[in-house]
Amino acid sequence: MIDAQSLTRHYGKLSAVDGVTFQIEQNTIVGLLGHNGAGKSTLMKMLSGYLEPSAGSLVVAGNNYAQGCRAVQKMLGYLPEALPLYPEMIVADYLDFSAACKGIARQERSRALREVMLATDISEQMLWPIHRLSTCLRQRLGVAQAILGSPRLLILDEPTRGLDPEQSQNMRALIKRLARRATVVLSSHIMAEVDALCDRVLILHQGRLALDASLADLRSSNTLQLRVLQSSESLHQALAALQEVASVEGLADDNSYTLRLRDKVKPDVASAAIAKCVAHSGASLCTLQPQQRDLESVFHEATHGAISR
Numbered sequence: 283m284i285d286a287q288s289l290t291r292h293y294g295k296l297s298a299v300d301g302v303t304f305q306i307e308q309n310t311i312v313g314l315l316g317h318n319g320a321g322k323s324t325l326m327k328m329l330s331g332y333l334e335p336s337a338g339s340l341v342v343a344g345n346n347y348a349q350g351c352r353a354v355q356k357m358l359g360y361l362p363e364a365l366p367l368y369p370e371m372i373v374a375d376y377l378d379f380s381a382a383c384k385g386i387a388r389q390e391r392s393r394a395l396r397e398v399m400l401a402t403d404i405s406e407q408m409l410w411p412i413h414r415l416s417t418c419l420r421q422r423l424g425v426a427q428a429i430l431g432s433p434r435l436l437i438l439d440e441p442t443r444g445l446d447p448e449q450s451q452n453m454r455a456l457i458k459r460l461a462r463r464a465t466v467v468l469s470s471h472i473m474a475e476v477d478a479l480c481d482r483v484l485i486l487h488q489g490r491l492a493l494d495a496s497l498a499d500l501r502s503s504n505t506l507q508l509r510v511l512q513s514s515e516s517l518h519q520a521l522a523a524l525q526e527v528a529s530v531e532g533l534a535d536d537n538s539y540t541l542r543l544r545d546k547v548k549p550d551v552a553s554a555a556i557a558k559c560v561a562h563s564g565a566s567l568c569t570l571q572p573q574q575r576d577l578e579s580v581f582h583e584a585t586h587g588a589i590s591r
């Protein structure tokens with residue numbers, strides 16, 4: 283669906299996005315993570331066609347942005363970082379205006395409006411002027427305009443910004459539903475949100491892509507933690523000699539070992555070999571389990587240059 287090659291955007295001397303390459307498949311939800319100023323919004327602006335790249339190429343659904351992005355914008359829903367809302371406008375009028383801008387035919391508009399107001403739960407406020415809306419309602423209105431016309435590509439810059447936990451939960455459920463028929467790229471500062479929602483995560487650090495991985499891959503660990511009753515040098519050596527094991531780090535104080543597995547070795551196959559090795563060496567096995575890598579620690583590693591993938 284999206285093919286970005288060496289995407290770069292300069293603001294004067296600053297490289298806000300610097301040589302970023304990735305591909306995104308259809309109907310996936312991709313989370314963009316990064317510290318403040320990492321380049322997330324700039325990347326999203328380029329994906330939406332709002333901002334031209336300084337260098338690199340972008341092809342979305344077979345359309346190369348270098349030849350214009352009108353065709354993509356017709357299939358796009360975009361919630362920008364700061365959505366321009368007109369305070370005096372009535373909610374329904376604003377959505378009708380947005381629908382007209384998206385080229386939705388007049389006779390289809392009332393159905394389209396009803397659908398998005400229902401999905402974002404703002405039907406009750408449809409006759410309110412926008413200045414009466416709370417932060418949360420404004421955010422929902424922003425999402426409502428983004429999903430008008432059932433876009434195939436949804437770009438959501440912090441969709442749960444300003445929402446309370448229950449509203450965030452509802453917004454996530456809505457995004458999940460939308461992703462059944464759309465590709466979604468969203469940015470967030472909330473790890474748990476990306477963990478719960480996304481199939482893939484792209485981590486930006488100072489404009490560069492520090493990590494591109496599927497959440498499933500991040501969850502499946504290729505490292506096992508072993509604790510025995512009494513560690514020994516001979517056990518360390520025996521573990522290191524196992525063909526399933528790439529490296530062993532031992533912590534004598536704790537009688538524990540961290541075993542990194544060779545590529546493509548399944549943890550359960552390796553666990554059986556390790557347990558056998560421990561028994562064979564005469565040691566007593568206390569625990570043997572995969573090392574958990576939560577998104578928070580992955581993010582920390584990626585943004586401190588210590589990531590291994």
Ligand SMILES: Nc1ncnc2c1ncn2[C@@H]1O[C@H](COP(=O)(O)OP(=O)(O)OP(=O)(O)O)[C@@H](O)[C@H]1O
Pocket residue numbers: 293296298316317318319320321322323324325363
């Ligand atoms: N219009 C602009 N002119 C000059 N510099 C800009 C402009 N927009 C963004 N920047 C700078 O580019 C860098 C990336 O900004 P960007 O808004 O893309 O980051 P971000 O990851 O979205 O940050 P945040 O999480 O705070 O929204 C920052 O250093 C920012 O100050």
